[in-house]
Amino acid sequence: MKTSASLSSLLLATTTSAVHIPRHANTTEYSVKTPPLDTPWTYEVGTNPWPEYPRPLLERSQWKNLNGVWRHQNVSSLDAVNSPPVGQTLENAVLVPSCLESGLSGVQGEYMLYNWYSTEFTVPSDWTGENVLLNFGAVDYEATVFVNGKKAGFNRGGYFAFTLDITSYLTSGTNELLVFAHDPTDSDPYVIPIGKQTLNPSHIFYRPCSGIWQSVWIESAPANYITELNLNADMNGKVSGSITTSTNTSTSVEMTFTPRGGSGSSATHKCTSGDFSFTIDSPQLWSHESPNLYDIDIKVGQDQVKSYTGFRTVSRGVIDGVERPLLNGEFVFFMGTLDQGYWPDGLYTPPSYEAMTYDLKTLKKIGYNGLRKHIKVETDLFYKACDEMGLLLIQDMPSLRPSQTRTLKDCTEETILPNNAQQAEFQRQLQVLIKQFRNYPSIITWVIYNEGWGQITDPPYPEFGLTDLVLQLDPTRLIDATTGWYDHGAGDYSDNHHYANPQCGSPFYSIQSSPYDPSRIGFQGEFGGIGNNVSIEHLWNVQEAIDTINQTYEIDTTLAAWNYRGHELLGELRYQVQEYACSGAVWTQTTDVEGEVNGMLTYDRRFLRPDLAQWNADFGAIYDAAAGRSNSSMKLF
CATH class of the missing domain: 2.60.120.260 (Galactose-binding domain-like)
Structure with a gap:
């Protein structure tokens, strides 16, 4: 390309x-x-x-x-x-x-x-x-x-x-x-x-x-400049947040909101730095289907900057007796990929903006409406692209020393976990994550721990305090405190991981995940993971990685078999949406990475595995099943 x-x-x-x-x-x-x-x-x-x-x-x-x-x-x-x-x-x-x-x-x-x-x-x-x-x-x-x-x-x-x-x-x-x-x-x-x-x-x-x-x-x-902008715009037009300046002195503020694309009129609000709250009448709402954005011109004293926002509300609600995630007051089924964000030529850094957005456009073409950014953080331009394209984002906090052990002098092994100082630093960086990215409307959920990696599992369980901290910093989103196992009841999600078959909001579960908790949102944080090996020109040509390909959760020997298995697994998910309490799911994964061959795309982004007509139809059936569970009265929390 x-x-x-x-x-x-x-x-x-x-x-x-x-x-x-x-x-x-x-x-x-x-x-x-x-x-x-x-x-x-x-x-x-x-x-x-x-x-x-x-x-x-x-x-x-x-x-x-x-x-x-x-x-x-x-x-x-x-x-x-x-x-x-x-x-x-x-x-x-x-x-x-x-x-x-x-x-x-x-x-x-x-x-x-x-x-x-x-x-x-x-x-x-x-x-x-x-x-x-x-x-x-x-x-x-x-x-x-x-x-x-x-x-x-x-x-x-x-x-x-x-x-x-x-x-x-x-x-x-x-x-x-x-x-x-x-x-x-x-x-x-x-x-x-x-x-x-x-x-x-x-x-x-x-x-x-x-x-x-x-x-x-x-x-x-200028000498007195904006150091931090915190801004949230909800479905009712309420704009709230705060502006911090380098001198921490009270400074005049003027914010002008203009609908992107030229339709609708601008609105201007004047206040002073610090906390603010005001309302804009009848805003055009942001959603995955209509990602309407408002450009913002901000003047704080002599400092002038540009920003943008989307008016939308993320919340929880009970629909027909089931806890559901809500976007603008409606149950939206989340269907995304586990997105590692790795590149064979740049590793963490995509080669270009065009390359980065190629992945996102491909996910939409297959039928996904979102992605889970998996224990990595991207550039601000990545989140901007998701805002503009209408992709729903679940954002993970990067894990501490995931799934590692050390051998002690007596030859026993212990799981590597943080000491008090390391846990405090993890908490500080979690706060930095929330503050830096909380203004992007596409982010709908924060994840604190993944599969117990770096998670202290003795009481008092840290995820409860960390959930409270995240909620204090950002009360506008949902929190998945523990995606995968070691779930002690914190956060908004009852999140199951299972390969290859889903176990989403269902009356069955594996020993690696907790049983579905009906007081929280039933969610499939990871499933799928089916692999299909490819020729060497599409593989990470490192022998140690090639030797681990068969550790992929399942290997399908032909592309036809891979698509068949995808159809079967998505059919199971559809049934769990229709009959049980499944509210969203994350398929593993966007692309192959090094020794993994279970992506929608190969690691080099040159080969797309899904039969698009089949996967479009399967996702359509899942979304229809979710819509069929949305026709009852609801109560917002």
């Missing part, structure tokens, strides 16, 4: 800056390292990756993209952070953003625990008198940032954005930026949120992603 000339021109036109190449970086030194498998976009990335503005919910007009070819050097210890290589030329060219273990990075290293990055930048002359903010989309896992040899800031957490005000560190002309990235992944004694990453890949656990893997940019802002 080739990027069209018109699309390439459009993408280039959306950024306000050309590719940044530091003076000491020779772009001829950078090239893609041949990955074990490529995609149609691998060799089209070039040296100007991800030119789009990276933060669509708080967008400033004056900005400069720092993505491109930087310099990189792997070092041997954490102590290296104390000796920043100021004014030095680091060993290798590296493409930012990209995982250091990926082919796209130009490094494709292993055990990238300690790494230096360097680049140079200039500040546009028309930013004189403004503050200069340095933004990182995500750096895995810890980032220590130096500007012109001085430490400008530190961030911990491999999935989340952070901003540094670097105004006082700048000089006229060229400025040097150094970043030290420390990523222990699952090395001892660290117990940190890592999702599916591991230093020792095996079947359902994959090659890690270290370093700067999301966009880097600078922007100008």
Whole structure:
């Protein structure tokens, strides 16, 4: 699949800056390292990756993209952070953003625990008198940032954005930026949120992603600028939230809401920074079927930003005696995939916006109305795309050291679980997840724990306190406290995992999941997982991964058999919707990943397994069955 000339021109036109190449970086030194498998976009990335503005919910007009070819050097210890290589030329060219273990990075290293990055930048002359903010989309896992040899800031957490005000560190002309990235992944004694990453890949656990893997940019802002925007818009037109500024002083605020697409009139509200609440009459509602959005122009003192929202309400209700998830007061059956978000060429980082949205468009084409973002966090542009396309999202918190054990001196084994300090850090990063992404209307549910990974299972059970915390930060969504087993009754969902057959809101269950709890929403958090092996040109060509293919839950020897089994399993799900209390389901999975061959698409995105007519019909039957259970009176909670 080739990027069209018109699309390439459009993408280039959306950024306000050309590719940044530091003076000491020779772009001829950078090239893609041949990955074990490529995609149609691998060799089209070039040296100007991800030119789009990276933060669509708080967008400033004056900005400069720092993505491109930087310099990189792997070092041997954490102590290296104390000796920043100021004014030095680091060993290798590296493409930012990209995982250091990926082919796209130009490094494709292993055990990238300690790494230096360097680049140079200039500040546009028309930013004189403004503050200069340095933004990182995500750096895995810890980032220590130096500007012109001085430490400008530190961030911990491999999935989340952070901003540094670097105004006082700048000089006229060229400025040097150094970043030290420390990523222990699952090395001892660290117990940190890592999702599916591991230093020792095996079947359902994959090659890690270290370093700067999301966009880097600078922007100008006045001395008193917006640092946090929290905004929710519900189905009744109520807009509520808060605005925080850098000086924490009361500042005048003006917000203008305009329906995207030109239909309908604008509405303006004036208030002051801090908490706000007001109502817009008769808004056009956002849903998976009609993803109506409102663009927002926000003025806070001298700071002007653009944002957007969707008016919608997520809640629980009883319909015909069954607990149901509700969108805008109606029961909507969730049908999504387990979406790992891995790429053979970029690992955590998709090759491009076009590549990323190809997955989403494919899911809609098959008939899914959503996805479960599985123990990974994506770029803000991913959530923007889901908002615009009308995809319902379940968002997981990345797991701590999933399903790992250690051998003690007496030769016994124990499950690796967090100590008090590590649990407190997990809780802090969970809060960061909620705060960063709670404004995206497509997200309907937060997941705290997956299948007991990193979950302390002795009382007092932590998921109860964490559920209360999430609800305090975001009372506008549902919470799946424990998807899979070790369910002690917290949260809104009674969530079953079972392969390959579903057990959704049903009077039967396996020992790995708890029985259906009728006081909560019956949900199939994972099922399916049926595999179909393919020829080597579509496989992750690493022998250790190929050797684990038969660990897939079920292997169907032909594509016809795979589609037959899909039809049978979806038929069982339809029956459980029709006869029992099933309210949603997650099929494993969007794409193959490394040694797994159970995706809708192969890992290279070149081969689509589903018979579209069959799967469209099967999903239609499931949605019809759910609609048939929705014709009774309901009570909102």
